[in-house]
Amino acid sequence: MISRLSSRRRLAEPAQPSLLLLPSDSTSPPDFLPCLAVLLPSLSISSVLPAPAQPFLLPSLSPSFLALSLRSSLLTAQPFLFLSLSPSAHSSRAPSYSRHSSQQLPYSVVAPHINKEAAMTTMLRELRLSLNQTQRVRLQSALQSLQEMSSLASTITVVADTIPVNHEDSILKGHGTSDLNGEVVATLCGVVERINKLVYVRAQRARYKPEVGDIIVGRVIEIAPKRWRLEINFSQDAVLMLSSMNLPDGIQRRRTAVDELNMRSIFEENDVICAEVRGFQHDGSLHLQARSQKYGKLERGMLLTVPAYLVKRRKQHLHHLQQYGIDLILGCNGFIWVGEHVNSHGENDSAANRENREDAVNKTGELQVIQEVQEPERTTPLEVRQHICRVANSVRLLSALGFNLTVEFIIDTVEASISSNTDIKDMLAAEFYVQTAEREVQRRVSLSRKH
Amino acid sequence: MVGLSLGEKQFIHGGIAQDLRTDGRKRLHYRPISIETGVIPQANGSARVRLGATDVIVSIKAELGKPSSLQPDKGKVSIFVDCSPTAAPMFEGRGGEELSSELSVALQRCLLGGKSGAGAGIDPSSLVIVEGKVCWDLYIDGLVVSSDGNLLDALGAAIKVALSNTGIPKVTVILGPSPNDQPDVDLSDEEFLQFDTTGVPVIVTLTKVGRHYIADATLEEESQMSSAMSVSLNRHGHICGLTKRGAAGLDPSVVLDMISVAQHVGEQLMSMLDSEIAAAEAAATQEQ
Numbered sequence: 001m002i003s004r005l006s007s008r009r010r011l012a013e014p015a016q017p018s019l020l021l022l023p024s025d026s027t028s029p030p031d032f033l034p035c036l037a038v039l040l041p042s043l044s045i046s047s048v049l050p051a052p053a054q055p056f057l058l059p060s061l062s063p064s065f066l067a068l069s070l071r072s073s074l075l076t077a078q079p080f081l082f083l084s085l086s087p088s089a090h091s092s093r094a095p096s097y098s099r100h101s102s103q104q105l106p107y108s109v110v111a112p113h114i115n116k117e118a119a120m121t122t123m124l125r126e127l128r129l130s131l132n133q134t135q136r137v138r139l140q141s142a143l144q145s146l147q148e149m150s151s152l153a154s155t156i157t158v159v160a161d162t163i164p165v166n167h168e169d170s171i172l173k174g175h176g177t178s179d180l181n182g183e184v185v186a187t188l189c190g191v192v193e194r195i196n197k198l199v200y201v202r203a204q205r206a207r208y209k210p211e212v213g214d215i216i217v218g219r220v221i222e223i224a225p226k227r228w229r230l231e232i233n234f235s236q237d238a239v240l241m242l243s244s245m246n247l248p249d250g251i252q253r254r255r256t257a258v259d260e261l262n263m264r265s266i267f268e269e270n271d272v273i274c275a276e277v278r279g280f281q282h283d284g285s286l287h288l289q290a291r292s293q294k295y296g297k298l299e300r301g302m303l304l305t306v307p308a309y310l311v312k313r314r315k316q317h318l319h320h321l322q323q324y325g326i327d328l329i330l331g332c333n334g335f336i337w338v339g340e341h342v343n344s345h346g347e348n349d350s351a352a353n354r355e356n357r358e359d360a361v362n363k364t365g366e367l368q369v370i371q372e373v374q375e376p377e378r379t380t381p382l383e384v385r386q387h388i389c390r391v392a393n394s395v396r397l398l399s400a401l402g403f404n405l406t407v408e409f410i411i412d413t414v415e416a417s418i419s420s421n422t423d424i425k426d427m428l429a430a431e432f433y434v435q436t437a438e439r440e441v442q443r444r445v446s447l448s449r450k451h
Numbered sequence: 452m453v454g455l456s457l458g459e460k461q462f463i464h465g466g467i468a469q470d471l472r473t474d475g476r477k478r479l480h481y482r483p484i485s486i487e488t489g490v491i492p493q494a495n496g497s498a499r500v501r502l503g504a505t506d507v508i509v510s511i512k513a514e515l516g517k518p519s520s521l522q523p524d525k526g527k528v529s530i531f532v533d534c535s536p537t538a539a540p541m542f543e544g545r546g547g548e549e550l551s552s553e554l555s556v557a558l559q560r561c562l563l564g565g566k567s568g569a570g571a572g573i574d575p576s577s578l579v580i581v582e583g584k585v586c587w588d589l590y591i592d593g594l595v596v597s598s599d600g601n602l603l604d605a606l607g608a609a610i611k612v613a614l615s616n617t618g619i620p621k622v623t624v625i626l627g628p629s630p631n632d633q634p635d636v637d638l639s640d641e642e643f644l645q646f647d648t649t650g651v652p653v654i655v656t657l658t659k660v661g662r663h664y665i666a667d668a669t670l671e672e673e674s675q676m677s678s679a680m681s682v683s684l685n686r687h688g689h690i691c692g693l694t695k696r697g698a699a700g701l702d703p704s705v706v707l708d709m710i711s712v713a714q715h716v717g718e719q720l721m722s723m724l725d726s727e728i729a730a731a732e733a734a735a736t737q738e739q
Contacts, residue, residue, distance in 0.1 A: 269454065271456045271457075272458070301462060302459060302462055379461075382469050389466075392474070393475055423475070424474075425477075427475065428475075429483060
């Protein structure tokens with residue numbers, strides 16, 4: 001069933017199941033291992049991931065699937081196999097309405113009704129934490145109060161909900177909708193948006209949707225003629241042209257063949273780079289530029305990956321936290337860089353790095369055993385490193401809880417951990433987890449009281 | 452596995468040298484372990500162990516079989532590990548075979564003892580039913596669902612927990628008229644024999660990065676290792692098995708030092724696993 005995975009396709013994030021499809025005569029039992037879940041954007045197999053069991057309540061379905069679901073709900077500890085379809089999110093920028101309206105889904109559509117209890121238990125099971133009873137109760141109550149406070153709860157549609165539409169008007173069915181027996185039906189879980197005659201469903205948890213001017217963090221995976229290819233947690237790799245990058249000597253000039261041969265001295269494979277989206281190529285992949293001093297190679301730190309929808313677009317994405325002496329870059333694609341502060345991506349830094357790299361190559365010859373690398377003169381001091389670890393752990397914690405990542409929130413969490421004397425490694429433990437959820441509840445309650 | 456840039460590698464090395472790893476742990480500190488038992492109801496015993504993002508499932512099935520003619524008074528135990536493609540795309544098809552066989556061999560060496568069966572964590576003579584004729588064949592299957600480093604420790608812990616969850620049906624033997632006949636065995640559905648897992652060893656893997664050793668390495672830290680040594684220790688602190696991985700050579704004094712560090716770390720891991728097993732058993736009996 002599963003075709004080979006192309007190495008360029010990334011593992012999709014475990015998005016909420018958007019549509020459950022089964023062949024109408026499916027009798028595959030859910031209790032075999034390994035179990036696989038396949039995400040099919042635009043009806044093409046792209047990635048594979050496991051999923052925890054989700055006890056669905058299914059209103060009306062084929063008997064084989066009912067049996068399947070009942071068994072899965074009884075054997076709740078088992079990994080469950082489900083097929084999920086999201087005809088959308090990242091395929092093409094301009095929505096092609098005709099394609100959707102004429103799409104004939106080959107399988108019978110079943111409608112999982114995902115109730116809040118099920119979602120809560122799934123989330124708790126997805127956490128790799130063992131909570132004791134009191135912690136579980138506290139966390140559940142905190143999550144429930146957060147859900148109640150969120151204003152979007154009333155406008156969310158679930159898969160196979162009918163979208164109320166005035167049939168006399170000519171309606172354009174956009175992404176996330178489908179025509180079923182003359183009714184406009186949602187195929188995604190999300191919010192219904194209406195713009196003039198266009199009706200579409202915007203998924204809450206979608207893949208990264210790039211826009212021009214986004215600041216992103218990427219990793220170089222290939223050096224191609226006159227360009228670098230970066231991996232950016234998107235369905236396709238982004239391209240950074242040599243002409244969109246400042247040369248090390250800083251002079252603005254035409255790139256020659258010698259420059260092309262020396263590309264590796266600017267960025268190598270596996271380097272982490274901060275850049276800005278310049279535009280789109282014809283096939284939908286991104287074009288980047290890194291001309292400013294604030295963009296460029298990132299060193300002396302670590303890269304974290306969070307779901308892209310947790311990073312909202314703000315005015316500023318490159319933050320310099322002065323009280324800790326660290327740089328925090330919130331890439332819109334979900335790559336977060338936390339590292340020691342670098343004054344400028346100027347000549348001094350790049351010269352020193354080039355020296356270190358040459359030393360390493362000379363010392364070890366061909367086999368680059370990393371232990372023989374000369375220690376750079378400036379190792380990260382312990383205090384800065386502790387702050388980096390604290391910020392990184394708070395980012396991991398907030399992304400596990402599903403909160404939007406903003407600098408203020410991250411700093412708040414770090415301050416709370418310092419003031420409560422939590423050890424850095426205990427920030428990922430159950431107690432601090434529950435405390436953070438409760439703190440956020442209190443913050444939102446106090447905010448709503450002010451208004 | 453994604454590559455790491457030079458700056459990230461230096462950051463990891465510097466952190467380990469300063470005793471502060473990327474997630475704030477000290478060098479010899481384990482990630483939080485979460486254990487679930489009975490995840491596969493059809494198997495005689497099963498367990499799922501999560502060590503950070505590493506996720507492994509072990510299932511134990513017992514089948515009736517004939518003991519080998521060389522050792523007629525012992526049952527048979529076989530361990531096999533499979534790396535699922537959900538852990539990494541490269542495990543699809545035959546890509547995971549090398550890692551699977553490496554893990555299987557390492558586990559066999561650590562848990563099954565020598566050829567004569569001496570020093571085994573699981574006593575095979577307890578598996579025999581009728582000497583020379585009928586014995587239990589124990590099949591221990593491990594599945595790597597998600598890999599974030601330190602698979603051997605997770606699998607060792609999962610095997611220990613799964614053994615504590617295993618119930619072998621009680622057997623009543625009906626001997627045939629002549630001693631050469633195959634005896635009839637009657638499996639009871641009600642009564643089960645449990646294994647005593649206090650004697651089962653745990654595996655502690657120490658990864659050498661630079662000049663320091665770390666326990667419970669993540670995938671990134673493992674990519675920076677020069678060598679790794681997995682020591683299997685039982686309750687008394689005795690070494691039941693040793694496996695060394697990695698390209699770099701180790702000085703014998705370094706090996707002895709790593710073993711003593713592993714003994715110290717293994718004590719804490721063992722006591723933590725034992726308490727988790729007891730808690731899981733208590734929860735299971737409560738549910739019943």
